[in-house]
Amino acid sequence: MKKYIMCAPLAAMLLVTTACVKADDDNGDESATTTSAEAADGAPVASGEDLSIAENLAAVADLSTFNDAVAAAGLTETLGGAGPYTVFAPTDAAFESVENAREMLDRGGAPLVNLMSYHIVPGVVAVEDLRNAIEQGGGSAEIATMSGATLTARLDGDDVVISTGAGNQARITEADKAQINGMVHVIDGVLQPVAANGGGGG
Amino acid sequence: MRILMACVSAAALAASVPALSQGQGNGNRGGNAHSDRGGGSSQADRGNKDAQRGGGNERRAERGDRADRGNAGRPDRADEQAQRGDRNTHRGERADRPADGDRRGENNRDRQAERDDRGQGNRHSESRTDRGNRGDQRAERGNREDRRADRDNGRDRDQARDLSERRERNLRVASERAERHRTLINRRDRRTDNRRDANGRDLADIDFYRERRWDGGDYRDRLGRARALQRTGWQSRFCPPGLANQNELCMPPGQYRKLYNRGARFDRRGYDLPEWYRASYRDRGLWGLFGGESNYRYANGYAYRLDPATQIVTALFPVIGGALGIGQALPTGYNVYNLPTQYRPLYRDDDFNYRYGDNAIFRVDPNNNRILGISQLLTNDFTVGRPVPSGYDAYNVPYGYRDAYSDDDQYRYRYNDGQIYQIDTGTQLVLAAINLFA
Numbered sequence: 001m002k003k004y005i006m007c008a009p010l011a012a013m014l015l016v017t018t019a020c021v022k023a024d025d026d027n028g029d030e031s032a033t034t035t036s037a038e039a040a041d042g043a044p045v046a047s048g049e050d051l052s053i054a055e056n057l058a059a060v061a062d063l064s065t066f067n068d069a070v071a072a073a074g075l076t077e078t079l080g081g082a083g084p085y086t087v088f089a090p091t092d093a094a095f096e097s098v099e100n101a102r103e104m105l106d107r108g109g110a111p112l113v114n115l116m117s118y119h120i121v122p123g124v125v126a127v128e129d130l131r132n133a134i135e136q137g138g139g140s141a142e143i144a145t146m147s148g149a150t151l152t153a154r155l156d157g158d159d160v161v162i163s164t165g166a167g168n169q170a171r172i173t174e175a176d177k178a179q180i181n182g183m184v185h186v187i188d189g190v191l192q193p194v195a196a197n198g199g200g201g202g
Numbered sequence: 203m204r205i206l207m208a209c210v211s212a213a214a215l216a217a218s219v220p221a222l223s224q225g226q227g228n229g230n231r232g233g234n235a236h237s238d239r240g241g242g243s244s245q246a247d248r249g250n251k252d253a254q255r256g257g258g259n260e261r262r263a264e265r266g267d268r269a270d271r272g273n274a275g276r277p278d279r280a281d282e283q284a285q286r287g288d289r290n291t292h293r294g295e296r297a298d299r300p301a302d303g304d305r306r307g308e309n310n311r312d313r314q315a316e317r318d319d320r321g322q323g324n325r326h327s328e329s330r331t332d333r334g335n336r337g338d339q340r341a342e343r344g345n346r347e348d349r350r351a352d353r354d355n356g357r358d359r360d361q362a363r364d365l366s367e368r369r370e371r372n373l374r375v376a377s378e379r380a381e382r383h384r385t386l387i388n389r390r391d392r393r394t395d396n397r398r399d400a401n402g403r404d405l406a407d408i409d410f411y412r413e414r415r416w417d418g419g420d421y422r423d424r425l426g427r428a429r430a431l432q433r434t435g436w437q438s439r440f441c442p443p444g445l446a447n448q449n450e451l452c453m454p455p456g457q458y459r460k461l462y463n464r465g466a467r468f469d470r471r472g473y474d475l476p477e478w479y480r481a482s483y484r485d486r487g488l489w490g491l492f493g494g495e496s497n498y499r500y501a502n503g504y505a506y507r508l509d510p511a512t513q514i515v516t517a518l519f520p521v522i523g524g525a526l527g528i529g530q531a532l533p534t535g536y537n538v539y540n541l542p543t544q545y546r547p548l549y550r551d552d553d554f555n556y557r558y559g560d561n562a563i564f565r566v567d568p569n570n571n572r573i574l575g576i577s578q579l580l581t582n583d584f585t586v587g588r589p590v591p592s593g594y595d596a597y598n599v600p601y602g603y604r605d606a607y608s609d610d611d612q613y614r615y616r617y618n619d620g621q622i623y624q625i626d627t628g629t630q631l632v633l634a635a636i637n638l639f640a
Contacts, residue, residue, distance in 0.1 A: 073523065074523070074527065074528035074575065074576050075576055075579075076575075077565065077575035077576055077577055078562075078575075078576045078577065078578060078579055081577050081578060082548055082577075082578065082620075082639070084600045084617070085579070086598070108523075109503075109523050109524060109527060110500075110503065110521050110522065110523035110524040110527070111523070112523065113522050113523030113527075114523070117579055120579060121598070122581055122583075122598065122617060122618050122619065123598030123599060123600060123616070123617030123618065124598055124599070124600045124601060124617070125596050125597070125598045129596045129597040129598065130596050132596070132597065133595040133596035133597070136595070137595050141595035141596050142592050142593045142594075142595050143593055143595070143596055144581060144583060144591065144592070144593025144594060144618075145593075146561075146579040146580075146581060148561070148581065150592060150593040151593075153596070178601070182600075
């Protein structure tokens with residue numbers, strides 16, 4: 001997390017510089033201008049707006065297990081590509097609480113790809129968007145994942161809690177880490193499509 | 203010398219032919235007798251022809267004269283023809299043809315006579331003339347064969363020597379190789395060789411199979427090598443191009459994936475589609491009416507759709523991370539550029555190929571068709587004209603497009619697979635798709 005914070009001023013400076021360069025260019029890219037304006041205003045905070053999701057995951061120490069899992073599943077290129085995706089990234093501590101997580105990571109293959117894609121959502125979903133959807137949905141909102149399954153978002157006090165059909169749930173602990181190709185929310189649990197011990201079978 | 207002798211013998215044979223003809227008792231009459239039987243002219247012609255076939259022009263001319271002489275008592279036409287034959291001796295066989303042509307009216311008769319001649323007296327003189335000529339040929343052929351035989355004998359001797367040497371050499375090499383193998387096997391089996399490389403791999407194993415690699419390359423060796431390399435952790439480095447680097451062996455992709463083909467009976471009952479994958483391949487039960495028996499199975503990186511009643515495979519889908527995993531060779535049927543339209547401007551075949559399968563876009567090595575990376579995950583959830591799928595309650599349009607596509611009372615906007623979809627808030631139908639990468 002600290003790296004995110006350390007990255008923020010640097011990224012803002014870079015973006016301001018980019019904006020200056022772009023301003024001189026008559027054919028400047030509209031989206032780039034928008035991004036730089038947002039960064040200059042300081043909202044939303046863009047800890048890694050010049051980096052991809054994959055690059056940021058690799059840079060954050062507390063997300064190393066998730067980053068390893070992404071790499072083992074062969075999804076580093078995916079999260080470093082065009083996207084855009086929203087990623088719910090469990091912390092290392094969250095992985096430690098899962099009994100067969102390490103085994104699953106080591107085994108790799110289709111089950112791991114499925115588990116990882118359960119944490120990836122199409123498009124850019126900010127926490128504010130989730131709150132709005134939960135409100136409009138009467139207390140819950142469904143979110144489609146890249147695995148084909150859906151997650152459910154609810155409010156627990158001020159926190160947004162994400163749960164799976166199998167009953168696993170995780171809380172968003174750090175929200176809206178916008179990246180160049182999407183968004184990262186840090187969560188405190190691993191979202192498993194099945195009950196904790198049912199992930200095998202590959 | 204042989205040639206000279208052959209020439210002399212041929213000449214002697216040729217010279218003896220008229221004498222032999224006369225020696226049949228009738229001299230010139232023999233010719234007449236022949237003509238009586240079937241037409242002297244035809245015989246004269248035949249004589250000329252034979253002469254032409256067998257020897258030189260001079261000799262033929264000579265024979266023509268003889269034929270002329272032989273036909274002295276014959277009808278004029280026969281003489282004329284014979285004379286023409288003389289005049290035309292230098293023209294070769296064509297000289298006889300005008301003679302034949304002159305008596306076209308008698309053609310049928312003459313042909314009949316020729317046929318008769320073949321069956322009767324002419325046979326003698328003709329066959330002898332032939333024999334003489336054939337003798338020449340045979341003599342020449344004999345000479346050639348002799349020379350060839352001499353050459354062949356020499357060559358055979360050389361070849362036999364080579365073969366013998368090669369055989370001995372092969373035996374020696376095979377024996378040495380077998381000895382080395384025995385040593386290696388003993389060393390490996392007795393575990394007397396405990397050498398390890400820097401990575402802890404068994405050097406005896408590696409030596410053994412490195413040796414076997416060059417041992418004629420029969421199947422068992424390759425199998426053994428693959429297994430050994432797998433044990434020693436060298437499999438991925440040694441799998442030859444074009445062979446799938448599967449869990450157990452380097453196998454041709456087609457062979458590996460034909461374990462269960464369409465129409466085959468899936469005999470691994472009870473090995474259901476894993477729960478983690480059921481979201482993608484939902485059970486429909488029997489004809490979609492009952493939710494009982496699963497009609498999907500998973501094996502070897504493929505999801506198989508089965509007929510619930512017969513367990514026959516009705517469709518198979520390579521699964522991302524399974525048959526569509528990084529490092530795997532693309533299954534058959536993925537040779538064609540097949541990306542969804544909206545992603546085509548983004549991923550074009552160039553340095554790499556890009557292929558779509560199991561809701562993902564794969565980056566592929568164009569040289570060996572192996573998957574190098576997963577460039578994009580897709581869901582394929584939206585279809586224009588159909589209701590908005592579940593799971594899109596939250597607004598998810600990328601930041602750069604939020605000003606242009608924000609929800610209002612009439613429309614909602616949702617992002618999916620490179621497109622922003624416009625949704626009617628009243629009917630919840632998807633009205634339009636806006637491609638972001640166009």
